[in-house]
Amino acid sequence: MTFRVLLTLDYEIHGDGSGSPRDLMIGPTERLLAQLERHGARLTVMADVAEILRFGRHRDETGRDEFAYEEIRAQLRRAVRGGHDVQLHLHPSYYNARYAGGRLEQDWSEYDLARLPDARLERIVGEAKGWLEELLRPVDPRYRCVAFRAANWSMSPARGIVRALARNGIPIDTSVFKHGRRNGMVSFDFRAAPGELVPWRVDPEDVCRRDPRGPVWEFPIYCERRFLWHFLTPNRVYRAIEGRRHPLPRGEYAGAGEARGALRRVTRLGELLLARHPWKLDLNQCSGGQLVAALRRIERRYAGVEGPLPVVLIGHSKTFTAFNESTLEPFLRFVARHRDRFAFGTFRDFEAHASAEA
Numbered sequence: 001m002t003f004r005v006l007l008t009l010d011y012e013i014h015g016d017g018s019g020s021p022r023d024l025m026i027g028p029t030e031r032l033l034a035q036l037e038r039h040g041a042r043l044t045v046m047a048d049v050a051e052i053l054r055f056g057r058h059r060d061e062t063g064r065d066e067f068a069y070e071e072i073r074a075q076l077r078r079a080v081r082g083g084h085d086v087q088l089h090l091h092p093s094y095y096n097a098r099y100a101g102g103r104l105e106q107d108w109s110e111y112d113l114a115r116l117p118d119a120r121l122e123r124i125v126g127e128a129k130g131w132l133e134e135l136l137r138p139v140d141p142r143y144r145c146v147a148f149r150a151a152n153w154s155m156s157p158a159r160g161i162v163r164a165l166a167r168n169g170i171p172i173d174t175s176v177f178k179h180g181r182r183n184g185m186v187s188f189d190f191r192a193a194p195g196e197l198v199p200w201r202v203d204p205e206d207v208c209r210r211d212p213r214g215p216v217w218e219f220p221i222y223c224e225r226r227f228l229w230h231f232l233t234p235n236r237v238y239r240a241i242e243g244r245r246h247p248l249p250r251g252e253y254a255g256a257g258e259a260r261g262a263l264r265r266v267t268r269l270g271e272l273l274l275a276r277h278p279w280k281l282d283l284n285q286c287s288g289g290q291l292v293a294a295l296r297r298i299e300r301r302y303a304g305v306e307g308p309l310p311v312v313l314i315g316h317s318k319t320f321t322a323f324n325e326s327t328l329e330p331f332l333r334f335v336a337r338h339r340d341r342f343a344f345g346t347f348r349d350f351e352a353h354a355s356a357e358a
Contacts, residue, residue: 002307002308002342002343003295003298003299003302003307003308003309003311003341003342004308004310004311004342004343004349004350005041005311005313005335005342005343005344005345006044006219006310006313006345007041007043007044007283007315007344008043008044008046008087008174008221008312008313008315009032009043009045009046009315009320010046010048010089010314010315010316010317011025011029011045011046011047011089011317012024012025012048012091012317013025013051013318014242014246015152015246016246016247016248016249017094017097017103017105017106018103018246019318020068021055021071022068022071024318025072025075026071026075028317028318028320028321029043029079029317030075031320031325032315032317032320032325033084035325035328035329035332036084036332036344039332039333039335039344040344041332041335041336041344042083042084042085042344042345042346043079043085044084044085044086044347045076045087046088046147046149047087047089047132048090048091048094049088049089049090049128049131049132050090050093050094050124051091051094052069052131053094053095053127053128054097055067055072058099058104062099076135077135077136077139080136080140081139081140084346085346085348086132086136087132087145087146087147087148087347088125088129088132088145088147088148088149088170089148089150089151090113090128090148090150091151092110092111092113092116092151093106093107093109093110093111094106094107095107108248111151111186112154112185112186113150113151113154113161113186114150114154114157114158114161115154115157117160118159118160118163118164121160121161121163121164122163122167125148125164125165125168126164126168128145129145129168129169129170132145133145144169144348144351145170146170146171146172146347146354146355147170147173147174147219147347148170148172148175149173149174149175150173150175151186152186153177153188153190154175154186155173155188155207156188156189156207158202158203158205158206158207159205161173162202162204162207162215162216163204165215165216166215166216170216171355172216172217172219172347172354173202173207173216173218174218174219174220174221174312174347175207175218176190176193176208176218176221177193177220177221177223177278177280178190178191178193178196178220178223179191179196179223179224179225180223180278185248190207190208191208192208193207193208194208194209194210196220196222196223197220197222197298197301197302197310197311198302198305199217199218199219199310199354200218201217201218202214202216202217204216217354219310219312219347219350220312221280221281221313221314222280222294222298222312223280223281224278224279224294225278225279226276226277226279227275227277228277231277231285233285233286233287233290236285242318242319280314281294281311281312281313282313282314282315283314283328283331284315284316284319284320284324285319286327287327288327288328288330288331289330291328291330291331292331295311295331295335298311299341308343308349310345310347310350
């Protein structure tokens with residue numbers, strides 16, 4: 001069996017709307033593309049089109065390309081020309097964002113994609129898909145937008161998004177990770193998902209249920225349940241620090257009524273230490289050794305399943321550092337050395353299968 005290693009990169013600035021696209025998107029992605037090309041690997045850029053479109057609108061309204069809109073367009077075209085892929089990611093809170101103080105202040109009432117009205121979902125998904133295809137087909141006439149990832153895994157309730165994807169001809173979602181759950185600005189519970197790795201046709205009412213006639217496939221981000229000490233890598237510490245430096249708003253959007261007394265904090269600490277937690281295969285946060293070990297476990301667990309099977313890794317351009325580049329290197333070498341068992345791929349390798357009868 002051959003496993004297809006799908007390296008996906010959410011292409012965006014910080015979640016609070018701060019930061020330079022040149023520093024957080026263009027520069028890191030350029031370094032990652034160069035690194036992958038040395039190993040014959042391919043990247044799937046999950047482009048936050050809502051964000052990028054707002055960058056373009058700022059340029060049109062002010063005459064100043066402060067958010068590097070044209071450079072972003074050029075980079076996405078170069079990526080596809082070089083054999084990589086670009087697919088769709090969406091933070092809908094950017095559509096009504098207001099420019100103030102050198103940054104974009106998002107419309108937080110539209111942050112949770114899954115809870116937008118159906119008509120709005122269908123319109124913004126269609127607009128974003130159309131933008132990608134118009135941008136990239138001059139480079140590759142066969143290009144199609146075939147895969148989608150919701151911002152912050154906003155796939156609950158699923159009905160509106162699944163319908164919007166199906167009506168816009170997008171056969172793949174890649175927002176779910178088994179074992180994940182959260183209550184806050186976005187709430188979801190993926191614990192009932194059918195599995196960690198093997199794709200399934202989605203029930204339009206619930207992304208965590210199978211439906212053999214479902215119009216959309218779920219290609220889950222690979223995730224295991226692991227104890228807290230497996231999360232203690234330098235890259236994860238860096239990501240946690242960056243998250244605290246660029247917090248999202250709290251209050252009504254983040255469950256501020258949760259008890260926070262001393263007893264609750266002690267109880268929570270005990271839960272954290274004793275429980276196993278969702279550990280995503282994250283090219284930013286895992287060490288090279290962890291990535292290789294996970295791939296070996298996948299090979300053992302799924303040896304009897306007909307393939308090829310997609311192994312979806314997630315990453316973010318905004319946290320791809322020089323140190324991260326060095327930690328990723330052993331994993332890339334491992335996959336490149338074992339091409340009889342693993343191959344680098346993209347969602348477009350599965351396009352024909354996912355589109356059949358969708």
